[in-house]
Amino acid sequence: MSIADNIVEIRKRIEAAALDAGRDDGADVELVAVSKTQPQEKLMEALAAGQRVFGENRVQEAQEHWSAYASGEASPFAKASEGKSQLQRDYPGLRLHLIGPLQTNKAKEAVALFDVIETLDREKLARKLADEMAKQGRDLPCYIQVNTGDEPQKAGISPAELPRFYDFCYSECGLDIVGLMCIPPVDEPPALHFALLAKLAGELGLSKLSMGMSADYERAVALGATSVRVGTGVFGERTL
Numbered sequence: 024m025s026i027a028d029n030i031v032e033i034r035k036r037i038e039a040a041a042l043d044a045g046r047d048d049g050a051d052v053e054l055v056a057v058s059k060t061q062p063q064e065k066l067m068e069a070l071a072a073g074q075r076v077f078g079e080n081r082v083q084e085a086q087e088h089w090s091a092y093a094s095g096e097a098s099p100f101a102k103a104s105e106g107k108s109q110l111q112r113d114y115p116g117l118r119l120h121l122i123g124p125l126q127t128n129k130a131k132e133a134v135a136l137f138d139v140i141e142t143l144d145r146e147k148l149a150r151k152l153a154d155e156m157a158k159q160g161r162d163l164p165c166y167i168q169v170n171t172g173d174e175p176q177k178a179g180i181s182p183a184e185l186p187r188f189y190d191f192c193y194s195e196c197g198l199d200i201v202g203l204m205c206i207p208p209v210d211e212p213p214a215l216h217f218a219l220l221a222k223l224a225g226e227l228g229l230s231k232l233s234m235g236m237s238a239d240y241e242r243a244v245a246l247g248a249t250s251v252r253v254g255t256g257v258f259g260e261r262t263l
């Protein structure tokens with residue numbers, strides 16, 4: 024199947040999962056096409072198929088992936104006032120999400136390149152992002168990444184610390200926190216984690232939930248995902 028076919032199929036399944044769960048038709052669920060490690064021509068194929076929202080998990084790779092289309096501006100995603108890049112002119116509505124861990128020393132580049140940060144997970148990073156956004160005049164929507172399984176090796180704030188961390192990001196740093204994001208443990212049913220994330224977001228009055236990947240996005244939609252991050256399902260197996 025082509026990438027265009029894959030996208031049509033995924034949208035159909037999102038719609039079916041949403042209808043089954045008594046949500047609307049799923050049109051409000053955003054499909055983030057995870058383009059990490061994929062070759063340039065597949066990105067172009069997805070763009071040609073109408074896909075406009077992409078997820079990348081490393082700043083440097085994202086720059087390599089997406090800067091090729093910039094026309095000299097510092098960022099291909101520069102705001103209109105800074106002059107639009109060729110890529111933005113050719114594909115209006117193009118948006119790039121950071122979905123991988125962010126080191127504070129890459130915050131500057133991340134703020135310049137991305138439109139949404141999904142992996143806010145510690146105070147030092149929150150401060151640094153707030154500083155960079157102020158400097159660059161960009162106010163990016165952010166998701167807090169929650170370590171729903173309290174896994175020691177995994178990024179994300181633990182559910183117990185979430186309310187305090189949210190307050191810090193929102194009140195102290197002035198960040199635009201729009202929702203929560205999670206990556207469930209590989210060896211547990213993801214539904215438990217999706218339900219927990221939805222509950223935590225509800226308690227904070229946050230409306231956006233980034234959850235679900237190729238293997239489990241339908242389940243995530245059933246449990247309230249507003250955004251699913253699908254890589255192999257869109258592009259096929261990763262080559263690296």
Ligand SMILES: *Cc1c(COP(=O)(O)O)cnc(C)c1O
Nearest residue numbers: 057080122236237252253254255
């Ligand atoms: C790679 C990645 C995905 C996509 O995974 P697939 O299984 O290929 O759909 C989603 N979210 C994050 C955070 C990722 O790193």
